[in-house]
Structures are given as structure tokens and as C-alpha cells.
Amino acid sequence: MTDGPTYGFDTLQIHAGARPDPATGARQTPIHQTTAYVFRDADHAAALFNLQEVGFIYSRLTNPTVAVLQERIATLEGGVGGVCCSSGHAAQIMALFPLMGPGLNIVASSRLYGGTITQFSQTIKRFGWECTFVDFDDLDAVKAAIDDNTRAVFCEAIANPGGYITDLDAISAISDDAGIPLIVDNTSATPYLCRPIEHGATLVVHSTTKYLTGNGTVTGGCVVDSGKFDWSANDKFPSLSQPEPAYHGLKFHETFGPLAFTFHGIAIGLRDLGMTMNPQAAHYTLMGTETLSLRMERHVENAEKVAAWLEKDPRVDYVTYAGLKSSPYHDRVKKICPKGAGGLFTVAVKGGYDACVKLVNALEIFSHVANLGDTRSLIIHSASTTHRQLTVDQQRAAGAAPEVVRISIGTEDANDLIADLDQALSKASS
Template sequence: MSDKTPGFDTLAVHAGTEPDPATGARQIPIYQSTSYVFRDADHAARLFNLEEVGFIYSRLTNPTVNALANRVAALEGAAGGIACSSGHAAQIMALFPLMGPDCNVVSSSRLYGGTITQFSHTIRRFGWSATFVDTDDLDAVEAAIDENTRAIFCETIANPGGYVTDLDAMAKIADKAGLPLIVDNTTATPWLCRPIDHGATLVVHSATKYLTGNGTVTGGVVVDSGKFDWSASDKFPSLSQPEPAYHGLTFAALGEMAFTFHATAVGLRDLGMTLNPQAAHYSLMGIETLGLRMERHVANARAVAEWLEKRSGIEAVTYAGLESSPYYERSKAIVPKGAGALFTVALEGGYDACVKLVDSLKLFSHVANLGDTRSLIIHPASTTHRQLEAEQQMRAGAAPNVVRLSIGIEDVDDIIADLDQGLSAAGA
């Protein structure tokens, strides 16, 4: 390749991988190995002291898994990253170096239901907590920050509603407070938006979704901009203070790779949220066609949303790419190539009509996933957001009369025809 920065599709195919030096294999091998032979005792000691980068044990580092992390980091314009066992694992891995007992994260109230549950309940077992706010109310976001806040968390395109977050405004609030902004970019992917370009510190992905794109993998990735000064305050001692387990090493001294090294050397070491190499290999192959797939996803989603908006029986369509959407102008700044392929539809027939629609569709798959090549549907209030209180469901955009659509890459006429017959069967 030339000296100029490669384009997105070139990085999607080449970043993080080179021909295998041992065999010349062009596709990166699946390194199905638990451990790696050291050259000698000194080499082993240097690796364990973090004085040299290399492979020790696959709970920490694996060549195939590292290739995935490096590819996503390249696509996001990040300094480094780690791949782990799921999107939920990626969220914990992102928070782990930042948080401590009695610390909190200020989070968008418009999130995937599983994330709201994780932040509402599970992280409390670590002594952490979350304050949920409407990120459209910037004053409320700023007011929610207190002396124990350690991060701000949001999604680029919110799941399930497809709402677009003003990342630039969120980054300004985070910068003013001296906090990292963590952005879940799963539903947008770096093809539509690179949150780091808008001021984000950390970006998380569920590789299960669009990155892999074919419903075969559960995985997650965290990438770091490398631009946050972890030593600017005493809020992040895991990064700014000496680490006893590494003979007093201060991770912040590692510069732009501070977070990545800590997440690997401490996070993966102790939490063990490790991605297996075969899953990493599937994700690497999926990413090779990410740009091609996202172009079709977005084009199909726009056409379907425009058709739904005009159909009888439809109360509302939340697709931000529609001119009627309150997020239309914002979407042109944050996701200029399109508003993604995930949105919700509210039916005039209410809960019962939603259930009938789900059961009547033939092309759409009724699954708890998104970002597949196939078109998918789910009724969040009875599934992904079922554990939430009614008020939480409403705030998250998962009211009882709402279904979530993940538009695939099939022929758009077939997608529309299936929705049409399904809506007719549902009486919508």
C-alpha cells in the first residue's frame, strides 16, 4: 500500500493482518493455542513485566484475536483496542479501569434493554452505579455529573429507537468535567460514524451485530482514542497510580496505549472475558464486507421507513433518516452516509397488533439480535426490554405498541411485501 492513509474498505480488508510469516497464508490463521513458547527465560520475564509486547497465554493475548482488535481500532481511528467475549463484556471492560466503589457512570436512558439492566442492577455488585438521563437534555446530563462520576455513556444510534445522539455536545460536557466519553457504536459501525472524530474517548462494539454481520459470533471490542490524559486528576488511580501487581508500573506512563495495556494486562487477566480465536476469525471475515453491507442496509432501511410512514395502521416510525424525524438534521452531521438500519415502528393496534405482526411475518426472523444480513424483528416490551419498568420502557423507546426492525440486505421489494402482508394479518 502507498504512504497515504488507506480508505475504509481497504482497512476493512487489510488492517491488523499480514501474510502469515511461517506459511505465507494470506488469510490470518486461527491460532487455536492456549500458550506460546518463550525464546528463553529473559524473554519470558520481559513479557510478564510488560517490557516487551508478545504472546503469553490466550486469556490475555492471541494473534487472531489481536488482529480483530487492531482492525476495529484502525477503522475507528483509535490508538489501540481489545477484543472480548461479548458486547456486554466490552462494556464492563471499558468501565473496569475507570470505576471503583461508590463511583458512577452518567448514562443515556435510551439504550438496549440489556445494557440498562446491566447498569441498573449488575454493576451495583461492584459498588458502581449509573444515573440515567435523556441525552437530548444537555443540561440534565451536566447536572447528573457529581464528584464520583467517572464516565459518560451513550449510543451513537440508540437501540431500539434509532435516535441519533449529539456526540459533539456530549464530548464537550465530558471534556468540561474531565471525564471520558464512552460511545457504543454497534448500531452505526465505523462506516457510518467514528465517535472519536466527535470527541469520544472510548468506543465499544458488540461484534455480534453488524461487524460480523451473519449471526454466527458472540463478541465485543473496546477501542481507545489514546487522547485522554488519565493523570490530569486523581479520578483514575488504576491508570495514573503505580500498579502493585506490576512492580509499581504506572500505566499512564505508556502514553496513548495506557488504557489498552491496562485492559489487557489487568482486565483480561483478572476478569477473563476472553474472545475465542475462531469467533475472532469469523468477525475478521465479516468486517471485510462491512462497507458493502452497510450501504445496502441503509438504502433498504430508508426505503422501508418511507413506505411504512405512508401505510395505514402505523402510528409512528422512528427512523432518523426521515425528514419528519426530529433527528433528521442531527443525523446529517453525525451519520452523514445514512441513519443506520435499526428503528422502531409503533402500531395503532397496540400490543396485540405487535404480537400478531411478529407471528405473521415470513421473510423476517423473530430473534433477539440485530445487524444480521437477514431482516429481523422483535417486540422489545415483551423480550429485550421486558425486565424494565413501564416508565423505563417508555424512556428507552420500547413502549408496548412498538416493534423493532433490523433491516437486512435482501431485495427491498421482498422486505416491503412481507411487512405488508404481516401488517394486513395483524389488522394494522
Template structure:
């Protein structure tokens, strides 16, 4: 369906009328296992000689429809869905990494990702070097013989920083490494990282893809363009796999090697499976993705401009503002909009931020983003509280800022709520 436009793909990609019933919406296949036609059929499925369904930890028709739709929207060769965005990050790294190996990542990342990369992956024997991705030379300098991937967010959480993806991809190409881009905040409607040189794209489907705060989920999309056999650095994909009678995934499956490995080995052994009901909710959410993102962006721009002009505010980090240091980058790489997440520095610092959060009525105080509802959180005391103050400031989550996720309500109502809360917070 690659010839169709985005608005059509978000409704039709990966979905056909159910062959058993004719149901037009993708059914929820709430089943653990699938009956084989005969013993030979089962053997072919387990030997990866035939594509089909074995067990829902590996594949499920509802989840497969979602994976196909997300791959189509991102322009990828294939995708695998899993239980959360954090799971997607581990799934993306799993075929690439091994004890003693490392990744190079942007300093501008979600606090939970910084913790995952700086602390948790050490238990696997992996490590991470954090670099300012506005400095391509620094990215290249951080790469060594043990580096296996470069990682960034297209639009960063929490400050809404816009990454210059082509510049980062140029470094990744030069050093022969895959570039992994978390595209959660942009969604494929605002940015398609593969078109800018990304090898893999990850999502927290919990956010804009689903769009209604009902389920958690994640996805990894493969461009199908990276040569996993060229350097000898990725033996999981280029060398014979003992569990599949010596099958070499890249040689046998070409552009689909990473996707099949993620299912046949990653989901099989890590078990980070998305449930079919969650996939169903996400499929329904994606049907209105373009409509929602246009409203998110319009509201975010209106609210950010109002806040920037308010004397009770020190600064606003929204990339869609004319005053933003990323304005030219936004016009070049994110022409449909700079997302709907940004931070606001409130005069009065930490205490004023807490009062602002406590006095809002329409905004919801939750640890989430990408909802149809507008959300707020004080990152330094919550999502980024595990970081040092220096790390918080580098991540755009200093003690004097709050993070806003602008929803699709009426913009004037959102501004009025912020106005009354700021009055209380700075009185």
C-alpha cells in the same frame, strides 16, 4: 496503514501474510499457550517489557489482528477484544471505577445495558444516573465528585435515536471525564465517535461488524487522547500498579495505557476473552462492512418510508426519514446513513404487534440485530421486559411498537412480507 481509505482498511488493517506459511487470510491460532525463546524472554513478557504472546486469555494472534483492524477503522490508538458487547462495557469501565463511584448514562439505551447499569453494577459498588442526553445541562447537573464516565450509544437500540455526540463530548470535556460511546448500531462506517470527541468506543462485534449472526464478541477502542493523570481520579491508570512492580501505565505507555491495562489487568483478572475462531469470523465479516452497511441503509430507508405512509402504522422512528426530529442531526453527523434499526408503532397496540410478529414469513423473529437477514422483535415482551412500562417508553420500546433490523435482502420482498403480515395483524 492510517493513510488508506476505509474500504482498504477493512480488508488489510491488522493483517499480514502469515510468516510461517505465507497464508494470506489470518489463520485461526487455536492454541492456549506459546513457547518462550528462553527464561529471559518469558520474564520480559510477564514484566510488560516486551510485547508478545504468553497465554490466550491475554493475547492471541487472531484476536490481536481483529483488535488492530477495529482500532484502525475507528481511528483509535489501540483496542482490546473480548467475549461479548456486555463484556466490552464492563471492560471499558473496569479501569475507571471503584466502590462508591458512578457513571452518567443516556436513558436511550439497549434494555440489557439499562439492566446492567441499574442493577448488576451495584454488586461492584458502582451506580448509574440516567439522563436525557438531548439536554446537555441535565448531563452536567448529574455529574458529581464521584462520577468517572459518561456513557451513550451513537445510534440507540431500539428506536434508532441519533445522539448529538459533539454536544455530549463538550460536556464531558468541561467536567474532565471520559466519554464512552457504544457504536454498535452505526459501525465505524457510518460514525466514528472519536472524531466527535469520544474517549472510548465499545462494540458488540456480534452485530454489524461480523454481520452474519454466527458469533458473539465485543471490543473496546481507546482514542489515546485522554489524560488519565490530570485529575487523580483514575489511579488504576495513573498510579503505580503493585502487580507489575510499581509500573504506572499512563506514565510508561502514554496513548496505549488504557489498552495495555485492559489486557494486562482486565483480561488477566476478569477473563472475558474472545476465542480465536470467533475473531476469525469477525475479521471475515468486516471485509465487507462498507458494502453491507450501504445496502442496510438503502433498504432501511425504503422500508421506513413505506411504513410511514401506511395507514395501519402510527409512527416510525427511523432517523433517516425527512420527517424525523433527528433529520438535521443525521445530515450533520451521520451523512452516510442513520443505520438500519428502528421501531414501528402498529395501530392496535400490543395485540397487533404480537400478530404482526407471528405472521411474518421473511423476517426472522430473533433477539439479535445487525444480521444480513431482516429481523423483528417485540421489545416490550422480550429484550426490554425487565423494565417498567415507563422505562420501556423512555427507551423507545413501548408495548405498542416492534423493533425492525433491516437486512440486505431485496427491499420489495421485505415490504411485501410486512404488507401481508400487517393485513393479518390489523384485520
């Protein structure tokens, strides 16, 4: 789309980044299923490899279909650029890669997806990186956890699995004072419900597998750059501020300005890590984004109805949905997620671990899968699956206690979902 009018979200989710194919006039973005691209001549090839000209070289780095998705997600998030990759986990490593080095650390919320906790507590140690987990409701603890070796603060806008909402304004103020970037995982909220950059985030990461695609077909990830961080303000981020040997001493921030992180993510991150999104996955996700606002409205509407019903049910101990007035995070909804608290929450079932297993096995409409953000309603017992590798204390800190199930509310008829939960709870409590 060209510069000019300021378009609404519903228009941008369909049109941003996409133009009719100049060769055929095709209105839908084609799947460019190709590994490589023909250069005009030797000078053109040299300019591309020197980062003196923007274009397509090899599909590990750039692909026209993926490029449309990158621009669309960045536009919806209010960023200057985006880099798509193979999964949400890949996006997290891609986001950290230019910032980190041996002996450095990040400060992360204790309320994160279980796989992220494992990645940050175990896997990144192999790179010599460390992570300190903190309750992000305790702002003093967040401040205290940051030291001279901290290079990023990480949290989720709407935390998986509990649906807790992070006070992004308060956390970004802390990261700003420390001179380090705030990275926000916006998977559970999507840019329709929350735009973290407007609350001070430097980088936004997504598992596009979830709500952005919305149909449970492909995995993918994306890193969106706000373009607002001064990578040259100090010597903490040499990958972006200092000469890059692989490009004859080019300085990414000096050369590319607000797009420094995005260009580094492609020219270094995708080049060397190879966490590439394939063009067919990008195509599925582009189609998913076209209905994002419509789906999110229904997810929220259904979640509010189902959560309110569950909260009143005597077979349930508690429901963590922030859209409920009883939630301690209810006041943050209007500030952080003004269009609703999302479609994800947890339910504590009376009868503990065994009752949760019975509930999961008895459901008929809900699918028992390790995913969220689908049009289908999904359920999982996190303590025995996604958070299985954690200790019970870590499970409880992450909102995935043994007596809890995670529910991702889909876009079906809410009354049918309630009826399904009703019959399954009866079997779970018998």
C-alpha cells in the same frame, strides 16, 4: 499495513492488521487455536510478564488471530488500540473496570439497549457502582447529573432500539468540561457510518456480534481507545495514573502513554476478568469486516425504502427512523452519520401490544430473534423480550413501548421486505 499512504475505509476493512502468515504464506489470517506460546528463553518470558516486551503469553490475554481483529477495529475507528472480548456486555464492563470503584457512578443516556439498562441499573450495583440515567437531548440535565463521583459518560451513537442519533459533539463538550471520559457504544452505526472519536469520544465499545460480523454466527465485543485522554490530569483514575502493585509499581499512563488504557485492558482486565474472545470468533468477525461498507450501504438503502413505506401505512402510528425527514433527529444525520442513519428503527403498530405479537408471528422473511445487524432482516417485540425486565415508563424512555416493534433491516430485496410487512400488518390488524 505499513506507515505511508493514507488508505480508504474500503481498503482498511480488508487489510488493516493483517499480513501474510510468515510461516506458511497463508493470505487469510489463520485461526491460532492454541492456549499458550513457547518462550524463547527464561529472560524472554520474564520480559513479557513484566510488560517490558510485547508478545504472546497465554490466550486469555493475547492471541494472534484476535490481535489482528483488535488492530483492524481500532484502525477503522481511528483509535490507537483495541481490546476484544467475549461479548458487547463484556466490552462495557471492560471499559468501565479501570475507571470505577465503590461509591463511584456513571451518567448514561436513557435511550440504551434494554440489556445495557439492566446491566447499569442492577448488575453494576454489585460492584458498588451506580448509574444515573438522563435524556441526552436535555444537555442541562446531563450537566446536572455529573458530580464529583462521576467517572464516565455513556451513550450510543445510534440508539438501540429506536435508531435515535446522539449529538456526540455536544455530549463530549460536557464530558470534557467535567474532565471525565465519554464512552460511546457504536454497535448500531459501525465506524463506516459514524466515528465517535472524531466527535470527542474517549472510548468506543462494540458488540461485534452485530454489524461488524454481520452474519449472526458468533458473539464478541471490543473496546477501542482514542489515546487522547489525559489519565494523569487529576487523581480520578488511579488504576491508570498510580502505581500498580501487581506490576511492581508500574504506572500505566506514565509507561505506555496513549496506549495506557489498551495495555491495562489486556494486562489487568483480561487477566483478571477473563472475558476472552476465542480465535474462531475473531476469524468470523475478521471475514465480516471485509464487507462492512458494502453491507452498511445496503442496510441504509433498504431501511430508507422500508421506513418511508411504513410511515405512510395507515396501520402504523409512527416510525422512528432518523433517515426520515419527519424525524426530529434527521438534522443530526449529516453531522454524526453522514453516510446514513443505519438500518435499525422501531415501528408503533396500531392495535398495541396484541397487534405487535400478531405481526411478529405472521412475518415470513423477517426472523424473530434477539439480535440485530444481520444480513437477514430481523424483528423483535422489545417490551416482551429484550426490555421485559423494565417498567413501562423505562420501556417508553428507552424507545421500547408495548405498542412498538424493533426492526433491523437486512440486505435482501427491499420490495420483498415491504411485501412481507404488508401481509403481516394485514393479519395484525384483522
